[in-house]
Amino acid sequence: MNAPQPITVTVTGAGGQIGYAALFRIASGAMFGADQPVALRLLEIPQGVKGAEGAALELIDGAFPLLASIDISTTPDEGFAGTNVALLVGSRPRTAGMERADLLAANGAIFGPQGRAINEHAADDVRVLVVGNPANTNALIAQRNAPDVPAERFTALTRLDHNRAVGLLAERAGARVADISGVTIWGNHSTTQYPDLSHATISGRAALDVVGETWGRGAYIERVANRGAEIIEVRGGSSVASAANAAIDHVRDWALGTGEAWTSVSLPSTGAYGIPEGLIASVPAHAVDGGWRVVEGLEIDAFSRAKIDASVAELAAERDQVAAMGLIPAE
Ligand code: NAD
Ligand code: LMR
Numbered sequence: 001m002n003a004p005q006p007i008t009v010t011v012t013g014a015g016g017q018i019g020y021a022a023l024f025r026i027a028s029g030a031m032f033g034a035d036q037p038v039a040l041r042l043l044e045i046p047q048g049v050k051g052a053e054g055a056a057l058e059l060i061d062g063a064f065p066l067l068a069s070i071d072i073s074t075t076p077d078e079g080f081a082g083t084n085v086a087l088l089v090g091s092r093p094r095t096a097g098m099e100r101a102d103l104l105a106a107n108g109a110i111f112g113p114q115g116r117a118i119n120e121h122a123a124d125d126v127r128v129l130v131v132g133n134p135a136n137t138n139a140l141i142a143q144r145n146a147p148d149v150p151a152e153r154f155t156a157l158t159r160l161d162h163n164r165a166v167g168l169l170a171e172r173a174g175a176r177v178a179d180i181s182g183v184t185i186w187g188n189h190s191t192t193q194y195p196d197l198s199h200a201t202i203s204g205r206a207a208l209d210v211v212g213e214t215w216g217r218g219a220y221i222e223r224v225a226n227r228g229a230e231i232i233e234v235r236g237g238s239s240v241a242s243a244a245n246a247a248i249d250h251v252r253d254w255a256l257g258t259g260e261a262w263t264s265v266s267l268p269s270t271g272a273y274g275i276p277e278g279l280i281a282s283v284p285a286h287a288v289d290g291g292w293r294v295v296e297g298l299e300i301d302a303f304s305r306a307k308i309d310a311s312v313a314e315l316a317a318e319r320d321q322v323a324a325m326g327l328i329p330a331e
Contacts, residue, residue, distance in 0.1 A: 006037040006068035013090025014042035015051025021244035027064040043079030076117030091132025108327030115145030137318040144328040156266035158282035160246035165195040184284040185264035187311025194307035195224040
C-alpha cells in the first residue's frame with residue numbers, strides 16, 4: 001500500500017521555545033498518528049532564523065521516518081504555500097512600558113499579513129491554530145484578513161487552559177485525569193477566562209460535589225486563570241512544553257476527532273450561549289469529521305452567566321480596539 005501524502009504543517013516562530021518543543025513531537029507522529037507523514041515549514045523573522053536552522057539540523061538528526069521535508073522561510077507567502085495546518089506561534093511579546101493598545105497594534109502587523117498570506121497561498125483545507133498572545137484577538141485579526149477561508153477554520157488555543165483545569169482538578173480530588181470529563185474553559189485566554197466545573201464529573205460523580213463549591217467556584221478558578229503567571233514566576237519564563245503539548249492535542253483532536261469527551265477550543269462564535277457572533281471565544285466542543293461542533297444545550301446558571309459575560313466583554317473590547325485601529329476590515 002502507498003504511504004499517504006504528507007500533511008504540510010507551517011509553524012511560525014519555529015525558532016522560539018514553543019516551536020522547539022512542538023517540532024520534534026509533530027515529526028514523531030504525535031499530531032496525526034504513526035502512519036501519516038508530515039512536511040514541516042518553519043516560518044521566522046530574520047532574527048529568529050538561526051534558531052529555526054538549528055532546530056532543522058536536529059530534526060535531521062532525529063531521523064524521523066514520518067518527516068518528509070523541512071523548509072525554512074522568512075516570508076508568509078512562502079511559509080504558508082500549500083499549508084494544511086498552520087500553527088501561529090510567533091508573536092510580539094509585551095515588553096516593559098508597552099500599553100495593551102501597543103501590543104494589539106504590533107500583533108496586528110504580524111497577524112494581518114499572515115491571514116492574507118494564508119488566504120492566498122494555503123491549501124483549500126487549511127486549519128489554523130493561533131498560539132501567540134493575545135491569542136484570541138490575534139486569531140480574529142488573521143481570520144478577518146482571510147475572507148476566502150471559512151471562518152471556522154481559524155481557532156485559538158485554550159486547550160492549555162483546559163488541560164490545566166483538568167490536571168489541577170485531578171490533583172485536588174486525588175483522581176486520575178482519565179476519570180474526569182465535562183470541564184469547560186469559556187471566553188478569553190486571559191485571566192478573565194472561566195474554568196467551569198458545573199457539568200464536570202469525576203468517575204461519574206458531579207465534580208463540584210467531590211471538591212466542594214467553595215473551592216471549585218473560588219480558588220480553583222483563580223488558580224487555573226493565573227496558571228500562566230504562576231509558571232512564569234516559578235520557571236522564570238512562560239510555559240513552553242505544556243503549551244506545545246496543548247497545541248498538538250488541539251490539532252490532533254481536530255483532525256482525528258474527540259469521541260465522546262468534549263474539550264475547550266476558541267472558535268468564531270455563531271451566537272451560541274449568548275456569545276456575540278464572530279468573536280473568537282472559548283467554548284466546549286467535540287471534533288467530528290474534521291470540524292468542531294459546539295456542545296449544545298448546557299444549562300448556564302447565574303454564576304456561570306456572569307463569569308462568561310465578563311470574559312466575553314473583554315474579547316469584545318479587544319475586537320473594538322483592533323477595529324478602531326483598522327487592523328480588521330470593517331463589517
Ligand atoms: P519565543 O520568544 O521563544 O519565540 C517566539 C518566536 O517567534 C521567536 O523566535 C521570534 O523570532 C518569532 N517571531 C516573532 N515574530 C514573528 C513573525 N512575524 N513571524 C514568524 N516568527 C516570528 O516565545 P515562545 O515561548 O515560543 O511563545 C510564543 C508565543 O506563545 C508568545 O506570544 C506566548 O505568550 C504565547 N503562549 C501562548 C499560550 C497559550 O496558551 N495560548 C501559552 C504559552 C505561550
Ligand atoms: C500561558 O498561559 O502560559 C501563556 O499565555 C503565557 C502567559 O503570559 O500567561
